[in-house]
Amino acid sequence: MPPVFRFAPSPNGYLHLGHAYSALLNSDLARQSGGRLLLRIEDIDSTRCRVEFEQAIFDDLAWLGIAWEQPVRRQSEHLTDYRAALARLAAEGLLYPSFESRAEIARLVAEREACGPWPRDPDGAPLYPGAARRLSPDQQARLLDQDAPSALRLDMATACVRAGHLAWTEQGEGGDGETGRVEARPLEWGDVILARKETPTSYHLSVVVDDALQGVSEVVRGQDLFQATAVHRLLQELLGLPEPIYRHHRLIRDPAGHKLAKSSQSTGLRELRAAGLRPTDIRQLVGLS
Template identity: 50%
Template sequence: MTDFITRFAPSPTGQLHLGHAFSTLTAFETAQKADGRFLLRIEDIDTIRCQPEFEQGIYDDLEWLGLAWETPVRRQSEHFDEYRAGLERLMAMGVVYRCFKTRKEILEDIGRAPHHPGEGPEGIIYPGPAEPLSADEEAEKIATGEPYAWRLSMTAAQARLGDLSRLTFQEIGEGPNGETGVCRIQPELIGDAILARKDIGTSYHLAVTLDDAKQDISHVIRGQDLFFATTMHRILQALLDLPVPVYQHHRLLTGDEGERFTKRDRSETLAAMRAAGANAADIRRQLGFDW
């Protein structure tokens, strides 16, 4: 059995565009050259924005591009019990807490803090509450039905693991600032990230980390925009005693004016190109894949 397994893991919240095509072709071709396995995963934990027609569109677009993948396809919406089990392990360790603060309240707290760490590559860095809620205060908020998020406490994680910045991962691609080789994580750029919500039992960070371990992913191939998310994934791997894949963050494909492709730009979707008569082989060559 091969020891090289990678994946392409889109969310069905819109149609795929050229950036997605570049990412999945990169992963597929790398697996082919390594005589490895290529998996497709549907990351549909957002049960409101994810739609069946977008999921079908993913299959149609990738098949048109000439890709093949193993079945059955793992769909995250079918595995909330596994994510809950992972979250409960973290609860038992005492490294997560309920956060009832809204985004507005967090921004107000930040405005009052004289030495706040500011904004990182993943957005506003939330360093956690100045004072934790008492058990009675938390119970009262739960009883009144207030929404909350489960956050990973960086302070508690560090108390359990030691100096988090000593955790490393192998990067065979290149981060946005040229990072490559053995890379140290940068927890100071992340803060207390959300791992689940009251109404959604997991987040991207928790689900993707557990999925990669469950599927024996040996190489995570994805865009440079997710390079700094590796810090959170590496901490979760250490806490949950999960294997650490090799990472390959590839360059981001951009338009003529240097802008990133988005699902909102419908003119650049693969479906629109296909409907306009585009040829898949031409698209592959345009993206640098000559096969």
């Protein structure tokens, strides 16, 4: 079977040089290996994703000379796939609802940090400090009936015991240059959110479900997602999904060394196109031959 690659942007802004590098790298690797390239639109966040940004993604990728298979998968059209995955995890007793607002969680973290440092995940966010896991089924049902804000969290400790030792194959630059078989440490992420009341899935859940359903065998993405692969490997194991090969590439940064943002006009593909740059110029800017 030929390898399957994918580029999966969110239509919540215009593409920049970092996106161009990732898309071109996926396209190059697919062509060199005789593989396939898929395009996925990660549009779960309905408050920020817009149709004009999606069309701009198509325009920019076509201008770069990138071709992808049809049809394009839009996450917003496949919510039942994510609900099925959540139902399986719930049936195995691995999910619980939490009801604190973001402000309440921040207050709880501040209270705990008054007594010393509170643990944080690899992205720097504080681990969940609440006690929702200890609520009785009756208490959970009462809060859900009251239409309280809620999030579904993974019982990480139980999930890790269930899954056992985990690792993944890394063929890129890794987090600290790691390659080969890399140990996955999902416990460092705490009880991650897999869905919210207003958002039926999280990035962690949808990305592993999508990759499995689309037959993605090679996940090529930025180093900023290297650590998150531990959560993805855990979910793959719990849901009985295949394990792809991972290749985490370097990030394209601005002159100050910061990761590019979609609000950065100086590196936006639309602005660079308007300034007269050609696709070959973009390849040189991101360090591709």
